[in-house]
Amino acid sequence: MTAPAPAPVADESRTVDLLRFATAGSVDDGKSTLIGRLLYDTKSLFTDQLEAVEAVSAARGDEYTNLALLTDGLRAEREQGITIDVAYRYFSTPRRKFIIADTPGHIQYTRNMVTGASTADLALILVDARKGLVEQSRRHAFLCSLLRVPHLVLCVNKMDLVDWDQAVYERIADEFTSFAAKLDAPDLSVVPISALHGDNIVTRSEKSPWYDGPSLLHHLERVHIASDRNLVDVRFPVQYVIRPQSTTVTDYRGYAGQVASGVLKPGDDVMVLPSGLTSKIASIDTADGPVAQAFPPMSVTVRLEDEIDISRGDMICRPHNQPTPAQDIEAMICWMDESRPLTVGGKYAIKHTTRTARAVVRGLQYQIDVNTLHRNEGATELRLNEIGRVRLRTTVPLLADEYRRNRTTGGFILIDETTNRTVGAGIIREAG
Template sequence: MADLLRFATAGSVDDGKSTLIGRLLFDSKGLFTDQLEDVERISKRRGNDYVDLSLLTDGLRAEREQGITIDVAYRYFATPRRKFIIADTPGHVQYTRNMVTGASTADVALILIDARHGVTEQSRRHAFLATLLGVSHIVLCVNKMDLVQWSQDRFDEICDEFREFAAKLTIRDLTFIPVSALLGDNVVERSANTPWFAGATLLSYLENVHVGSDRNLVDVRFPVQYVIRPQTASHPDYRGYAGMLASGIVRVGDPVRVLPSGLETTVTAIDGPDGPLTEAFPPMSVTIRLEEDIDISRGDMLVRPRNVPHSSQDIEAMVCWMDDSAELVPGKKYALKHTTKWARMVVREIEYRVDVNTLHRDLDASSLGLNEIGRVRLRSTVPLFCDPYTENRATGSFIIVDEQTNNTVGAGMILRR
């Protein structure tokens, strides 16, 4: 069975993100006939002498009118080797929060660069955000190579400049591919225009990149979402704990500890959507049954007895602020959702704000505005069972909610203590 890869695209305005995704869908035959006919009709209406494949992802009317990506557009396609979910994220600086949303679950980030313009501030910002969000694999797609006459020197110059900046970040896997999204060179099929390029095409890379080892299979973390007690004649004593396994591998017979009570018991059964299982791994959604009848409720967590997350009310995190009506300031109170647990919190201190273009730290920052990112100290009303975000995306992240409007106003990534 083909596995699933999530990837996000990022880049400056007009770098060709939406066109690249459209080319992937078109050349891999991931389009329905009516979708292609709709794009052809709109392209002709605009007076284009070519099929504008960017229209496949710029679905909002405002995006098509302005020729930019505003919201995060998600698309699905599959090849015989793999299934894909694409997040086409905005390039504008004022939509940083949208990029954070789109890239937060990605395995791979595709950063597009216009070969004519080279590495820009937005290119550096997108690379920083991708690494901040824990994306392990970054592909630099140097697009519009046809407009620089397929120059190897220009391609090498851009790669060297980006590598110099990337040395300041923590990037585990960095790949460079010269492409023309409009013409399809090196997207699905290898281009005859780049005989000097010996690497894989973009689709070949996406089909073969190994992401299984990126997932944390060591630290068992099972946040309880729901307690299932059907109380039917066929299952009078059934009690199961449903949720999505955040990390680790759980097997029938494994000992587990329940947090926050600290009580220990054994897994007696694991039920999946299609019936009983002998084991579960992330990100499977399952129901776990236990040997002991323990008081467990939503927000509790099952872990290994000798491998427990950090428990604390004092949290240090990198926070991306998403509220356009009010700033994040010390002393303000919010609701916080971490895994399946809700708590109230207060902002204690803003240690610094990061300039995402230069990586400069503003130690005198007194607030965080819309799309700004900073290191923040928080205190919650109850202890949170958390890991550093670099080790576990699920237990290392949280969202901040305004209790008056119920809007999500921030996203946080917990730092190592």
């Protein structure tokens, strides 16, 4: 009798580097045109897509192919010439894969911009060279800082309309750099571009000999994001317990989920919260077979050496490095509900990693003006798109970290239980 063949081991060398980035900026600064230009110049368009855009551009009387139409996909967006929804687009180069979130510029769509930037590794903030910095430029920079987006790129767009004036570029760059110094912006780059004509997008343009930095795509391909991930604090929220319904497999019990942070390896000592029981990792499985280690944002199934009662919402971590079990939460919340504001005493369902509980608003410390950074400490409610610092009390402890340490275990959403709609997105400032 021959021994069974060993299970195939996934080839981890084939893991492709992925950069998620969001675009932000004021209305008509050229965000959708820039994304269209990136898709066009990297040959990421199908022929029928390009033909459709050319046809719509001709029908509208445009003298050029309006690449913004590639992302402004909703009919209302095309009719009004604005971006409303968050449009996700994908493209790749030989060096990296990209996911783009084209977020709206209008102030009434702040919630959409928060959604798009919440998972971004990098944010592109566009500024019209003719107008310079406007309130929305500062607002978007503040939101990116609040959401801990690690890398910011200021794109001074429409440089062709100011004759590639170096003084204009430097004035805008200096003003934005001074404003960003007040924020938590660890990595800031500034690039002069013309999205319409493709200058400094994929290759350096001869029209800006005074600019000695890289093209935008060159920067996107090479910006270092590996160190942005938290590989120290092991956090593995259990999403699903796998027990195969097969008569040939009777002793398999795996815990499936996405690694939020840290590195997991077979043989590691782990603790399961909230029970506090400990064990060792027996193996880590993926759809392609076992792997020697798991790190964010891999989706894996973890098997333990001991049979422990574990269910959805539990957290696997290190015995001496645990999240804080907290029922009292201090958080910054962006309110997303059009019909009813957030008020003290309001009760909501709270979704944190894979755990769901109920929460009551115990206090509203202040509402912040995202344009001026002024705190309104007399605020009694948060209305649509407003952001404020709120105290929550939950029915069961959340296994939380501060958002600045871990964006996954430090973030949550609030849900209206009567309508099942997401009404707020929060980032944890203090948990205890």
